[in-house]
Amino acid sequence: MAKALSVLALAGLALLASATTPIPVSSAPTGASEPIPEAFVSYSIEFAFFPDFAGNISHPNTFSYNLLTNIGHLAGTNPYIRVGGNTQDYALYNASLKEAINGTYNLARSPDYPTTIFIGPSYFESYHTWPNTKYSHGFNMGLGGNNSAGWETLLETVPLACKALGGGKLLWWEYGNEPDLYSTSSQGPVRPPTWNESTYVEQWLNATRAIKSQLSKACPDMLSNKTYGYMAPSFAGVSNHLKPTVAFADDLDGDEDIRLISIHNYIGGATQPGVTLQGTLMNHTNTVHSVNNLVTARNNLAYLGIPYVVGETNSLYNEGAPGLSNAFGAALWGVDFNLWCASQSLKRVHMHQGTDYRYAAWQPVQTNKTSIGTKAPYYGSITVAAMLGDLNRHAVQISSLPLPNQNESAYAAYENGQLERIAVINMRQYNYTVNGTSSVPNPVARESQSYTFQIPSGISKVGIQRLAANGSDAITGITFDGWSYNYELQHGRPVRLHNTTIGEELTVKKGSVTVSVPDSSAVILNMQYGW
Numbered sequence: 015m016a017k018a019l020s021v022l023a024l025a026g027l028a029l030l031a032s033a034t035t036p037i038p039v040s041s042a043p044t045g046a047s048e049p050i051p052e053a054f055v056s057y058s059i060e061f062a063f064f065p066d067f068a069g070n071i072s073h074p075n076t077f078s079y080n081l082l083t084n085i086g087h088l089a090g091t092n093p094y095i096r097v098g099g100n101t102q103d104y105a106l107y108n109a110s111l112k113e114a115i116n117g118t119y120n121l122a123r124s125p126d127y128p129t130t131i132f133i134g135p136s137y138f139e140s141y142h143t144w145p146n147t148k149y150s151h152g153f154n155m156g157l158g159g160n161n162s163a164g165w166e167t168l169l170e171t172v173p174l175a176c177k178a179l180g181g182g183k184l185l186w187w188e189y190g191n192e193p194d195l196y197s198t199s200s201q202g203p204v205r206p207p208t209w210n211e212s213t214y215v216e217q218w219l220n221a222t223r224a225i226k227s228q229l230s231k232a233c234p235d236m237l238s239n240k241t242y243g244y245m246a247p248s249f250a251g252v253s254n255h256l257k258p259t260v261a262f263a264d265d266l267d268g269d270e271d272i273r274l275i276s277i278h279n280y281i282g283g284a285t286q287p288g289v290t291l292q293g294t295l296m297n298h299t300n301t302v303h304s305v306n307n308l309v310t311a312r313n314n315l316a317y318l319g320i321p322y323v324v325g326e327t328n329s330l331y332n333e334g335a336p337g338l339s340n341a342f343g344a345a346l347w348g349v350d351f352n353l354w355c356a357s358q359s360l361k362r363v364h365m366h367q368g369t370d371y372r373y374a375a376w377q378p379v380q381t382n383k384t385s386i387g388t389k390a391p392y393y394g395s396i397t398v399a400a401m402l403g404d405l406n407r408h409a410v411q412i413s414s415l416p417l418p419n420q421n422e423s424a425y426a427a428y429e430n431g432q433l434e435r436i437a438v439i440n441m442r443q444y445n446y447t448v449n450g451t452s453s454v455p456n457p458v459a460r461e462s463q464s465y466t467f468q469i470p471s472g473i474s475k476v477g478i479q480r481l482a483a484n485g486s487d488a489i490t491g492i493t494f495d496g497w498s499y500n501y502e503l504q505h506g507r508p509v510r511l512h513n514t515t516i517g518e519e520l521t522v523k524k525g526s527v528t529v530s531v532p533d534s535s536a537v538i539l540n541m542q543y544g545w
C-alpha cells in the first residue's frame with residue numbers, strides 16, 4: 015500500500031515538474047462517461063421571456079432559431095428548450111388578454127423579471143415558431159397550490175399547452191420551479207414555514223393527477239408512456255429546505271410518471287462577495303466542487319433508474335454579474351462546466367436564458383437595457399457542441415484528462431470507442447484592457463501554455479479549432495474556428511471571418527503532439543487517422 019502511494023506521488027511530481035511531460039490519452043474510453051444522449055447542449059428559457067425568444071406565428075424570432083440550428087448542425091439535434099424558471103410560478107391565465115403576456119416589475123422583488131404576470135391564449139403561439147424543437151412546459155405550482163386563481167390557471171392552461179405541444183413537440187411537463195425555496199424565497203414566500211417534503215409530494219401528486227385528468231379530456235393522445243410524464247423535482251439545489259432524496263423517499267414518483275430527475279445549479283451568486291472571473295468561474299477546481307453536489311445526489315437517486323439532468327444552470331444566480339457573466343471568461347467557464355458534467359455522465363445541461371440577463375447566450379430582442387445580439391456565452395455552447403459531435407450518429411463518451419493547474423482542464427471525446435477529439439481550456443486570466451471597463455490596452459504581453467499529448471497510434475495529423483477572443487474580459491469579437499455567429503453579420507447564421515487563423519495542423523512526432531494555447535482561450539484537437 016505504502017509503496018503504491020509513493021509511486022503515485024512520484025508520478026504526480028513528474029507531471030508538475032515539466033509542462034512538456036506528455037499527457038497520456040488512452041486509445042479506449044477507459045474511465046469515460048456513459049454515451050451522451052442527444053441534445054446534451056440544451057437551454058432553459060425564463061417563462062416570462064419565452065415570447066421574446068421565440069416570437070409568435072406572425073413574427074417568429076428567426077434570429078434565435080438560427081442560433082439554435084447552428085448547434086443542431088453540430089449536435090445532430092436542436093437544443094431542447096425548457097420553458098420555465100421563477101416566473102412560471104407567477105404566471106396566471108387571463109383568457110381575455112390580447113397580448114401573449116402582461117408582466118409587471120416590482121423592483122423590490124426583482125429588477126430582472128416581472129413578478130406579477132398574466133398570460134393570454136396567444137402565449138402558446140410561441141410553441142409554433144421553431145421547427146424540429148422539443149419543449150418542456152412549466153406549470154405554476156407556486157400559486158397553483160396557494161390560491162384559487164392559481165389552481166384555475168392550471169386547469170385552463172393544460173388544454174392550451176397540450177394542443178400547442180402535440181405531435182411530438184413535448185419533451186415532458188414540469189410542475190413547479192424550485193419548490194425547495196417556496197417557504198424561504200427572497201422574492202416572497204408562497205408557502206408557510208411548515209412546508210416540507212411530504213406536503214410537497216402530496217401537492218405534486220394531487221396536481222399532476224389533475225393535469226392528467228385535463229389531458230384525458232383535451233389531448234387523450236398524450237397519455238401513453240411515451241407522451242405523458244414529468245421532469246421533477248426541479249429543486250434549486252440538493253441541500254435547501256427540501257431535499258431531493260427525501261422527496262423521492264416520500265414517494266414523489268408514486269405514480270411512476272417522472273421521466274427525468276432535474277436539479278438546478280449555479281456556481282455562485284451575482285452579488286456574492288468575493289466572486290471573480292478567475293477565482294469563481296475560470297477555476298476548474300471550483301467547477302468540480304460545485305458539480306460534485308449534483309453527482310452525489312444523482313448517485314443517491316440512482317436506485318430509481320431515472321435519467322438525471324441539470325434542468326437549469328448558468329454561471330452566477332440572480333441573472334449574472336456584468337463584466338463576469340457576459341465576458342469571454344464565462345464562455346470558457348461554460349465549456350469547462352458542460353464538458354465536466356458530460357464526463358460525469360450527467361445526461362443533459364439546460365443553460366438558463368432571459369431577456370436582459372447578464373449571463374444570456376443571446377439577447378433575442380432590442381430593449382432599452384440590452385442590444386439585440388449574440389453574446390459571449392453562446393460561443394461556449396458552440397464549442398461544447400463541436401467537442402461532443404453528432405450524438406445521433408455516434409456513441410460519444412467524454413473523459414477528463416487531469417492537468418496540474420486549477421486554471422486549466424482537458425477532455426477527450428471518443429466516438430464508438432475511438433479517440434476523435436481532445437479539448438484544452440486554458441483559463442489563466444488575460445485581460446486585454448486595464449481595469450475592466452478602461453479602454454487602455456493591456457501593456458502586458460499575452461502568454462501561452464504548451465500542452466503535449468501522447469496519442470494512440472494510427473493518427474497521422476491533428477487539426478486545430480480555436481475558441482478565441484482578445485482576452486477573458488472581451489464581450490465582443492469572439493470566434494470559434496474563425497466563425498462568427500453575430501447578429502450584425504447574418505442574423506446569427508455562421509460567417510467565416512477572414513482576419514482569423516484557421517486550418518492549423520499539428521504533426522505527430524513519436525506518438526505525441528504539442529499545441530500552444532494562449533491564456534484565456536480554448537482549443538479542440540481533431541484526430542485524423544490513416545496515412
Ligand SMILES: *[C@@H]1O[C@H](CO)[C@@H](O)[C@H](O)[C@H]1NC(C)=O
Binds near residue numbers: 108109110111112132
Ligand atoms: C384580463 O385582460 C383584460 C383585457 O386586457 C383586462 O381588461 C382585465 O383587467 C384582465 N384581468 C386581470 C385580472 O388582469
Ligand SMILES: *[C@@H]1O[C@H](CO)[C@@H](O)[C@H](O)[C@H]1NC(C)=O
Binds near residue numbers: 069070071073112136
Ligand atoms: C406577435 O408579435 C408581434 C411583435 O412582437 C406583436 O406586435 C403582435 O401583437 C403579436 N401577436 C400576438 C397575437 O400576440
Ligand SMILES: *[C@@H]1O[C@H](CO)[C@@H](O)[C@H](O)[C@H]1NC(C)=O
Binds near residue numbers: 117
Ligand atoms: C396588466 O397587469 C397590470 C398589473 O396587474 C394591470 O394593472 C393592467 O391593467 C394589466 N393590463 C392588461 C392589458 O391587462
Ligand SMILES: *[C@@H]1O[C@H](CO)[C@@H](O)[C@H](O)[C@H]1NC(C)=O
Binds near residue numbers: 158160165217220221
Ligand atoms: C388538490 O386538488 C384539488 C382538485 O382535485 C384542488 O381543488 C386543490 O386546490 C388541490 N390542492 C393543492 C394544494 O394543490
Ligand SMILES: *[C@@H]1O[C@H](CO)[C@@H](O)[C@H](O)[C@H]1NC(C)=O
Binds near residue numbers: 202204205
Ligand atoms: C400563500 O402564500 C402566502 C404568501 O404570499 C403564504 O403566507 C401562505 O401561507 C400561502 N398559502 C398556502 C396555502 O400555501
Ligand SMILES: *[C@@H]1O[C@H](CO)[C@@H](O)[C@H](O)[C@H]1NC(C)=O
Binds near residue numbers: 209210211213
Ligand atoms: C410536514 O408537514 C406536515 C404539515 O405541517 C406534517 O403533518 C408532517 O408531519 C411533516 N412531515 C415531516 C416529514 O416533517
Ligand SMILES: *[C@@H]1O[C@H](CO)[C@@H](O)[C@H](O)[C@H]1NC(C)=O
Binds near residue numbers: 239270271
Ligand atoms: C408505463 O410505465 C410504467 C412505469 O414505468 C409501467 O409500470 C407500465 O407498465 C407502463 N405501461 C405500459 C403500457 O407500457
Ligand SMILES: *[C@@H]1O[C@H](CO)[C@@H](O)[C@H](O)[C@H]1NC(C)=O
Binds near residue numbers: 292293294300303
Ligand atoms: C478555486 O476554487 C477552489 C475551490 O472552490 C478554491 O479553493 C480556490 O481558492 C479557488 N482559486 C482561486 C484563485 O480563487
Ligand SMILES: *[C@@H]1O[C@H](CO)[C@@H](O)[C@H](O)[C@H]1NC(C)=O
Binds near residue numbers: 382383
Ligand atoms: C424601458 O423599457 C421598459 C419596458 O418596455 C419600460 O417600461 C421603461 O419605461 C423603459 N425605460 C426607459 C428609461 O425608457
Ligand SMILES: *[C@@H]1O[C@H](CO)[C@@H](O)[C@H](O)[C@H]1NC(C)=O
Binds near residue numbers: 448449452454
Ligand atoms: C487601474 O486601477 C488601479 C487601482 O485602482 C489604479 O491605480 C490604476 O491607475 C488604474 N489604471 C488605469 C489605466 O485606469
Ligand SMILES: *[C@@H]1O[C@H](CO)[C@@H](O)[C@H](O)[C@H]1NC(C)=O
Binds near residue numbers: 443445448449450
Ligand atoms: C483582470 O481584470 C480584473 C478586473 O479589473 C482584475 O481584478 C484582475 O486582477 C485582472 N487580472 C489580470 C491577470 O490582469
Ligand SMILES: *[C@@H]1O[C@H](CO)[C@@H](O)[C@H](O)[C@H]1NC(C)=O
Binds near residue numbers: 491513
Ligand atoms: C475581424 O473582422 C470582423 C468582421 O469584419 C470585424 O468586426 C473585426 O473587428 C475584425 N477583427 C480584427 C482584429 O481586425
